[in-house]
Amino acid sequence: MTLSAWIWVATASYALHMLEEYQLDWRDWARNVIGLPVEWGDFYVTNAIVVVLGFVAAHIASAQPALALTFPALMLINATFFHVLPFAWTKGRFSPGLFTAVILFYPVGLGCYLGAAVDGLLDTGAAVISFGLGALLMAFPIVLIRIRSHPYFRQNY
Template sequence: MTLSTLAWLGMAAYAAHILEEYTFDWRGWSQATLKLPVEWNDFYVTNAIVISLGIAQAMLAPTLPLAVLSFSGLMFINGVFMHIVPFARTGRFSPGVITSVLLFLPQSIATFHTALATGAASYATILLGLAIGGLTLAFPISMLLLKSKPFFRQGPVTATMERLS
Protein backbone atom coordinates (compact mmCIF):
# COMPACT_ATOMS: atom_id res chain seq x y z
CA MET A 1 0.00 0.00 0.00
CA THR A 2 1.33 3.47 -0.83
CA LEU A 3 1.68 6.43 1.49
CA SER A 4 -0.93 8.25 -0.63
CA THR A 5 -3.44 5.42 -0.20
CA LEU A 6 -2.79 5.32 3.54
CA ALA A 7 -3.24 9.09 3.72
CA TRP A 8 -6.69 8.87 2.14
CA LEU A 9 -7.58 5.92 4.38
CA GLY A 10 -6.50 8.04 7.36
CA MET A 11 -8.86 10.75 6.19
CA ALA A 12 -11.70 8.22 5.97
CA ALA A 13 -10.83 6.86 9.43
CA TYR A 14 -11.00 10.35 10.87
CA ALA A 15 -14.41 10.92 9.29
CA ALA A 16 -15.68 7.71 10.93
CA HIS A 17 -14.12 8.84 14.22
CA ILE A 18 -15.94 12.18 14.11
CA LEU A 19 -19.22 10.36 13.45
CA GLU A 20 -18.62 8.09 16.46
CA GLU A 21 -17.79 11.05 18.69
CA TYR A 22 -20.86 12.98 17.59
CA THR A 23 -23.23 10.01 17.84
CA PHE A 24 -22.17 9.08 21.37
CA ASP A 25 -22.00 12.67 22.72
CA TRP A 26 -18.28 13.39 22.94
CA ARG A 27 -19.11 16.89 24.19
CA GLY A 28 -20.93 15.61 27.26
CA TRP A 29 -18.27 12.99 27.91
CA SER A 30 -15.38 15.47 27.58
CA GLN A 31 -17.09 17.96 29.90
CA ALA A 32 -17.66 15.27 32.55
CA THR A 33 -14.47 13.23 32.17
CA LEU A 34 -11.80 15.59 30.83
CA LYS A 35 -13.31 18.76 32.33
CA LEU A 36 -12.98 20.53 28.98
CA PRO A 37 -15.24 23.58 28.50
CA VAL A 38 -16.26 22.41 25.04
CA GLU A 39 -19.50 23.20 23.22
CA TRP A 40 -20.88 21.73 20.01
CA ASN A 41 -19.75 24.77 17.99
CA ASP A 42 -16.18 24.11 19.16
CA PHE A 43 -16.55 20.49 18.08
CA TYR A 44 -17.90 21.45 14.63
CA VAL A 45 -15.23 24.05 13.88
CA THR A 46 -12.35 21.93 15.15
CA ASN A 47 -13.45 18.90 13.16
CA ALA A 48 -14.02 20.95 10.01
CA ILE A 49 -10.40 22.03 10.33
CA VAL A 50 -9.28 18.43 10.92
CA ILE A 51 -11.12 17.35 7.77
CA SER A 52 -9.41 20.18 5.85
CA LEU A 53 -6.02 19.07 7.20
CA GLY A 54 -6.87 15.48 6.27
CA ILE A 55 -7.66 16.38 2.69
CA ALA A 56 -4.53 18.54 2.44
CA GLN A 57 -2.22 15.85 3.82
CA ALA A 58 -3.64 13.25 1.44
CA MET A 59 -3.14 15.57 -1.53
CA LEU A 60 0.41 16.39 -0.37
CA ALA A 61 1.37 12.76 0.27
CA PRO A 62 3.42 12.25 -2.92
CA THR A 63 5.61 15.32 -2.30
CA LEU A 64 5.47 15.94 1.46
CA PRO A 65 5.47 12.69 3.47
CA LEU A 66 5.84 14.69 6.71
CA ALA A 67 2.27 15.94 6.23
CA VAL A 68 0.99 12.35 6.19
CA LEU A 69 3.15 11.40 9.17
CA SER A 70 1.87 14.44 11.10
CA PHE A 71 -1.76 13.54 10.42
CA SER A 72 -1.07 9.94 11.44
CA GLY A 73 0.70 11.29 14.52
CA LEU A 74 -2.42 13.32 15.33
CA MET A 75 -4.56 10.20 14.94
CA PHE A 76 -2.24 8.07 17.09
CA ILE A 77 -1.91 10.62 19.91
CA ASN A 78 -5.61 11.51 19.84
CA GLY A 79 -6.58 7.85 19.94
CA VAL A 80 -4.23 6.92 22.77
CA PHE A 81 -4.34 9.98 25.02
CA MET A 82 -7.85 11.33 24.41
CA HIS A 83 -9.72 8.02 24.21
CA ILE A 84 -7.90 4.82 25.18
CA VAL A 85 -6.11 6.14 28.29
CA PRO A 86 -9.19 7.96 29.70
CA PHE A 87 -11.31 4.85 29.07
CA ALA A 88 -8.72 2.61 30.78
CA ARG A 89 -8.37 5.06 33.68
CA THR A 90 -12.08 5.64 34.34
CA GLY A 91 -13.83 2.61 32.86
CA ARG A 92 -16.32 5.05 31.31
CA PHE A 93 -16.96 4.60 27.59
CA SER A 94 -15.17 7.28 25.59
CA PRO A 95 -16.93 8.33 22.38
CA GLY A 96 -14.19 7.75 19.82
CA VAL A 97 -12.50 4.79 21.52
CA ILE A 98 -13.90 2.25 19.05
CA THR A 99 -12.50 3.99 15.97
CA SER A 100 -9.30 4.78 17.89
CA VAL A 101 -8.63 1.08 18.50
CA LEU A 102 -9.98 -0.31 15.23
CA LEU A 103 -8.89 2.43 12.81
CA PHE A 104 -6.51 5.05 14.25
CA LEU A 105 -3.89 2.74 15.75
CA PRO A 106 -3.68 0.29 12.81
CA GLN A 107 -3.70 3.10 10.23
CA SER A 108 -1.03 5.18 11.95
CA ILE A 109 1.21 2.17 12.60
CA ALA A 110 0.82 1.05 8.96
CA THR A 111 1.66 4.58 7.79
CA PHE A 112 4.79 4.78 9.95
CA HIS A 113 5.86 1.30 8.81
CA THR A 114 5.27 2.10 5.13
CA ALA A 115 7.14 5.41 5.38
CA LEU A 116 10.14 3.59 6.87
CA ALA A 117 9.99 0.62 4.49
CA THR A 118 9.80 2.78 1.36
CA GLY A 119 12.46 5.22 2.52
CA ALA A 120 9.98 8.10 2.57
CA ALA A 121 10.91 8.79 6.19
CA SER A 122 13.45 8.03 8.88
CA TYR A 123 12.76 7.35 12.55
CA ALA A 124 13.56 11.01 13.21
CA THR A 125 10.96 12.11 10.65
CA ILE A 126 8.36 9.86 12.25
CA LEU A 127 9.16 11.36 15.66
CA LEU A 128 8.79 14.81 14.13
CA GLY A 129 5.41 13.75 12.68
CA LEU A 130 4.32 12.56 16.12
CA ALA A 131 5.45 15.87 17.65
CA ILE A 132 3.56 17.89 15.02
CA GLY A 133 0.51 15.66 15.54
CA GLY A 134 0.70 16.25 19.29
CA LEU A 135 0.95 20.01 18.80
CA THR A 136 -1.96 19.89 16.37
CA LEU A 137 -4.07 18.17 19.04
CA ALA A 138 -2.88 20.50 21.81
CA PHE A 139 -3.70 23.67 19.88
CA PRO A 140 -7.54 23.53 20.00
CA ILE A 141 -7.46 22.21 23.58
CA SER A 142 -5.29 25.16 24.59
CA MET A 143 -7.67 27.53 22.85
CA LEU A 144 -10.63 26.02 24.74
CA LEU A 145 -8.86 26.50 28.05
CA LEU A 146 -7.69 30.03 27.25
CA LYS A 147 -10.98 31.41 25.93
CA SER A 148 -12.46 31.63 29.42
CA LYS A 149 -9.58 33.75 30.74
CA PRO A 150 -10.37 37.47 31.14
CA PHE A 151 -7.63 38.56 28.73
CA PHE A 152 -9.24 36.58 25.89
CA ARG A 153 -12.89 37.46 26.52
CA GLN A 154 -14.34 39.81 23.97
CA GLY A 155 -16.69 42.67 24.72
CA PRO A 156 -16.47 46.38 25.30
CA VAL A 157 -12.89 47.45 25.97
CA THR A 158 -13.81 49.08 29.28
CA ALA A 159 -15.52 45.90 30.51
CA THR A 160 -12.51 43.83 29.52
CA MET A 161 -10.12 46.22 31.25
CA GLU A 162 -12.26 46.20 34.42
CA ARG A 163 -12.12 42.39 34.54
CA LEU A 164 -8.33 42.52 34.28
CA SER A 165 -7.93 44.88 37.21
Protein backbone atom coordinates (compact mmCIF):
# COMPACT_ATOMS: atom_id res chain seq x y z
CA MET A 1 0.00 0.00 0.00
CA THR A 2 1.18 3.52 -0.67
CA LEU A 3 1.74 6.09 2.04
CA SER A 4 -1.37 7.93 0.92
CA ALA A 5 -3.50 4.79 1.20
CA TRP A 6 -2.08 4.05 4.63
CA ILE A 7 -2.92 7.55 5.82
CA TRP A 8 -6.52 7.15 4.63
CA VAL A 9 -6.66 3.98 6.75
CA ALA A 10 -5.11 5.94 9.62
CA THR A 11 -7.80 8.62 9.29
CA ALA A 12 -10.53 5.98 9.44
CA SER A 13 -8.78 4.42 12.45
CA TYR A 14 -8.74 7.79 14.18
CA ALA A 15 -12.49 8.12 13.58
CA LEU A 16 -13.07 4.78 15.34
CA HIS A 17 -10.76 5.92 18.14
CA MET A 18 -12.83 9.09 18.60
CA LEU A 19 -15.98 7.00 18.81
CA GLU A 20 -14.46 4.81 21.51
CA GLU A 21 -13.29 7.84 23.48
CA TYR A 22 -16.66 9.52 23.27
CA GLN A 23 -18.75 6.46 24.12
CA LEU A 24 -16.54 5.49 27.06
CA ASP A 25 -16.38 9.05 28.49
CA TRP A 26 -12.86 10.21 27.77
CA ARG A 27 -13.70 13.68 29.13
CA ASP A 28 -14.28 12.48 32.69
CA TRP A 29 -11.26 10.19 32.50
CA ALA A 30 -9.09 13.12 31.37
CA ARG A 31 -10.39 15.29 34.19
CA ASN A 32 -10.01 12.67 36.90
CA VAL A 33 -6.85 10.85 35.85
CA ILE A 34 -4.62 13.38 34.12
CA GLY A 35 -6.15 16.54 35.58
CA LEU A 36 -6.97 18.11 32.23
CA PRO A 37 -9.89 20.57 32.59
CA VAL A 38 -11.39 19.54 29.27
CA GLU A 39 -14.97 20.04 28.09
CA TRP A 40 -16.84 18.10 25.44
CA GLY A 41 -16.60 21.12 23.14
CA ASP A 42 -12.80 20.86 23.35
CA PHE A 43 -13.08 17.21 22.37
CA TYR A 44 -15.34 17.94 19.40
CA VAL A 45 -13.29 20.79 17.97
CA THR A 46 -9.93 19.07 18.48
CA ASN A 47 -11.12 15.86 16.87
CA ALA A 48 -12.73 17.69 13.95
CA ILE A 49 -9.33 19.27 13.31
CA VAL A 50 -7.68 15.84 13.54
CA VAL A 51 -9.97 14.55 10.76
CA VAL A 52 -9.06 17.53 8.58
CA LEU A 53 -5.37 16.89 9.25
CA GLY A 54 -5.83 13.27 8.18
CA PHE A 55 -7.43 14.35 4.89
CA VAL A 56 -4.63 16.84 4.25
CA ALA A 57 -1.94 14.30 5.13
CA ALA A 58 -3.39 11.74 2.71
CA HIS A 59 -3.46 14.31 -0.07
CA ILE A 60 0.11 15.56 0.40
CA ALA A 61 1.73 12.19 1.16
CA SER A 62 3.77 11.82 -2.02
CA ALA A 63 4.81 15.47 -2.25
CA GLN A 64 5.49 16.17 1.44
CA PRO A 65 6.06 12.86 3.22
CA ALA A 66 7.56 14.37 6.38
CA LEU A 67 4.47 16.52 6.86
CA ALA A 68 2.13 13.68 5.95
CA LEU A 69 3.84 11.36 8.44
CA THR A 70 3.02 13.86 11.16
CA PHE A 71 -0.47 12.30 11.23
CA PRO A 72 0.65 8.75 12.09
CA ALA A 73 3.24 10.21 14.47
CA LEU A 74 0.39 11.98 16.25
CA MET A 75 -1.44 8.64 16.46
CA LEU A 76 1.56 6.83 17.93
CA ILE A 77 2.23 9.62 20.44
CA ASN A 78 -1.44 9.70 21.43
CA ALA A 79 -1.56 5.92 21.87
CA THR A 80 1.59 5.85 23.97
CA PHE A 81 1.28 8.94 26.17
CA PHE A 82 -2.49 9.24 26.55
CA HIS A 83 -3.56 5.62 26.66
CA VAL A 84 -0.92 2.94 27.22
CA LEU A 85 1.34 4.76 29.70
CA PRO A 86 -1.55 6.18 31.79
CA PHE A 87 -3.04 2.65 31.88
CA ALA A 88 0.30 1.37 33.22
CA TRP A 89 0.86 4.30 35.63
CA THR A 90 -2.60 3.85 37.14
CA LYS A 91 -2.04 0.11 37.51
CA GLY A 92 -4.73 -0.88 35.04
CA ARG A 93 -7.30 1.91 35.21
CA PHE A 94 -8.93 1.87 31.80
CA SER A 95 -8.28 4.82 29.50
CA PRO A 96 -11.10 5.40 26.98
CA GLY A 97 -9.42 4.95 23.61
CA LEU A 98 -7.05 2.23 24.84
CA PHE A 99 -8.61 -0.51 22.70
CA THR A 100 -8.29 1.36 19.41
CA ALA A 101 -4.89 2.79 20.40
CA VAL A 102 -3.48 -0.71 20.76
CA ILE A 103 -5.47 -2.53 18.08
CA LEU A 104 -5.42 0.21 15.41
CA PHE A 105 -3.03 3.06 16.17
CA TYR A 106 0.14 1.00 16.61
CA PRO A 107 -0.24 -1.28 13.58
CA VAL A 108 -1.69 1.38 11.26
CA GLY A 109 0.72 4.09 12.44
CA LEU A 110 3.68 1.79 11.88
CA GLY A 111 2.11 0.72 8.56
CA CYS A 112 2.21 4.35 7.45
CA TYR A 113 5.95 4.48 8.08
CA LEU A 114 6.41 1.15 6.30
CA GLY A 115 4.36 2.47 3.36
CA ALA A 116 6.56 5.56 3.24
CA ALA A 117 9.68 3.38 3.26
CA VAL A 118 8.34 1.16 0.45
CA ASP A 119 7.48 4.30 -1.55
CA GLY A 120 11.05 5.55 -1.03
CA LEU A 121 9.73 8.53 0.96
CA LEU A 122 11.12 7.75 4.42
CA ASP A 123 14.49 8.90 5.62
CA THR A 124 15.83 9.93 9.01
CA GLY A 125 14.92 13.56 8.44
CA ALA A 126 11.31 12.74 7.57
CA ALA A 127 10.99 10.52 10.64
CA VAL A 128 12.46 13.14 12.98
CA ILE A 129 10.40 15.98 11.50
CA SER A 130 7.19 13.95 11.63
CA PHE A 131 7.61 12.98 15.28
CA GLY A 132 8.65 16.51 16.25
CA LEU A 133 5.61 18.01 14.54
CA GLY A 134 3.40 15.21 15.88
CA ALA A 135 4.51 16.05 19.42
CA LEU A 136 3.79 19.74 18.83
CA LEU A 137 0.34 18.90 17.45
CA MET A 138 -0.38 16.72 20.46
CA ALA A 139 0.74 19.44 22.86
CA PHE A 140 -1.00 22.38 21.17
CA PRO A 141 -4.60 21.80 22.35
CA ILE A 142 -3.37 20.80 25.81
CA VAL A 143 -1.39 24.02 26.16
CA LEU A 144 -4.41 26.04 24.99
CA ILE A 145 -6.68 24.30 27.51
CA ARG A 146 -4.16 24.93 30.29
CA ILE A 147 -3.63 28.64 29.53
CA ARG A 148 -7.21 29.65 28.74
CA SER A 149 -8.02 30.24 32.41
CA HIS A 150 -5.15 32.72 32.71
CA PRO A 151 -6.56 36.26 33.04
CA TYR A 152 -4.66 37.46 29.98
CA PHE A 153 -6.61 35.06 27.75
CA ARG A 154 -10.06 35.56 29.26
CA GLN A 155 -12.53 37.33 27.02
CA ASN A 156 -15.32 37.89 29.58
CA TYR A 157 -14.57 41.45 30.60
